[in-house]
Amino acid sequence: MDIVQKYTTIERYLEGQLEGNELIDFEQQIAADSNLAQEVEEHRILIENLEKVRYREEMKAKMSAIHSELFDVEEKSRAIKTKARIKSLWHKYQSIVAVAASVTIIFLGNTFFNLKQVRSVEEKQSTNYLQLNRELKVVKRKQKNIEAKTNKLEIASKKAIIGKVKSTGATALVISPTGFLVTNYHVVKDADSIYIETRKDSSLMRLKVKAVYGDEAKDLAILRVIDTNFTTFGQLPFSLRTEQAKLAERVYTLAYPREDIVYGEGTISAQTGYQGNPASYQISIPVNPGNSGAPVMDARGNLVGLITGKDKKMEGATFAIKARYLASMMDSVATNLEVTDSLRKPLIKPAANYLQYLQRPQQVNKLRKFVFVVKVYNSDKNF
């Protein structure tokens, strides 16, 4: 007998719906088959208990309604009595309250002072931006001096390295819901401590991370959240595009060149990077310091690459490492961690693309939850 059909028959039998020949047939089957008899009995007990649960829940609901109807009236009258009592207390303790109020005012004064301080911090942030520029100039001059000496450094001087200055926020992208992010190697190279930040509505989320893997040649680093409060980033909406992006394909990026997330659009202008580097794309997209590590997405929301730097001498020439190299790096990190660190959550590569049928604003809205500011702190002052 088909199993579903058998259960239907048992259920109907227990409900007393079997009649005539069907009933006689089934009763004979039960009498002949002790397994069936046991099944019927178990089903009966189960339904009986389910019925009991139903009955109890119904009764509790009824009684709770009666309870609030009967006794909440009393609670209301009690509330009125308390109000009256508060009034008499107010007369009794008026003078004490007055003293307390004056103390409060003093504290309030303090708060205003604190607010002022906060504002001055904000102002500092904007001056920070100027400082950052200045510091970049220092770096440039130094590099120019060395330029004449070694050929190797000449290359380095031509390549503007974005976000190397201390306290510059770079950008990082979540690559595994279990707490892994990717950014540029140069961002975290000399880091003492690294934090990632994001703003959800008005609240700030800040997590401590650690660089677990770095590749200087590809300029990629993988970060792992080591904050104990962290649970998960949630399902990633994008996938990695490992095949080559086409010339003139439209792409976009999301990054934190300032305290707020910034969207930028551009096109793939070359399939090779700086000085013909085959691991990178050249993209015409406006970028600023802080764009390092920003994701480059294609129109359907696949990750094409990660911004690494730009050519200072060329207008609108930004370079991004190809996603293929990120994918192979993630594979090696995942297998590596499996061996050395199997107790913690593994790195899970993003696989499914939930962005492809969405309009651009919706795509960006989903994606921005996975783009973070990286704040790097180091004590090393000599760049």
Add this chain to the structure above:
Amino acid sequence: MKLKKEYSEESLIAGIKQDSHQALKYIYKAYYSMILHFVTSNSGTEQEAKDIYQEGVIVLYERLKEADFELTCKIKTFLYSVCRRLWLKRLAEKNKYGGKINDYEEFLPFEDEAEAMNEQEEQYQMMTESMIQLGEPCKTILEDFYIKKMSMQQITSKMGYTNTANAKNQKYKCMMRLKKIFFKEYNVQE
């Protein structure tokens, strides 16, 4: 608030058997303060008193609905005795039972019935726990069908199945799983 109608014990029992809302309201109001007083003067809170009292009323209802049960004492005494027993059990679970109970009413010791009552309570608890263990979507499907008495058509559209046959199939799978979970515990108890 006063209830206008006065009930005799017999008419109350008849009302319980017929699931009369008025009877339930009358009983609930009549004996709540007795249990509230008992529980709060034996290291319980108001909320605990409410829980215990509601459980006690349910036991009263369940017993009265059994065909071969005859109430041999006043409803008041029965409720007090059941709630007393439930509260002692609760205190023992919380390790708060100090050995001395402040009593305010006569009560039945329930010596003969204790085992049967315990078994009933355990079965009820086992079922509730099994349902929790069962997880979704099975819990909702079975609750909707057996507890809320929804039809298979309603469940099909609520859970988004393509047709009732699929929903039925799922329901049976869920029943089998519940059976496994429930009887694993049940047979240990036997």
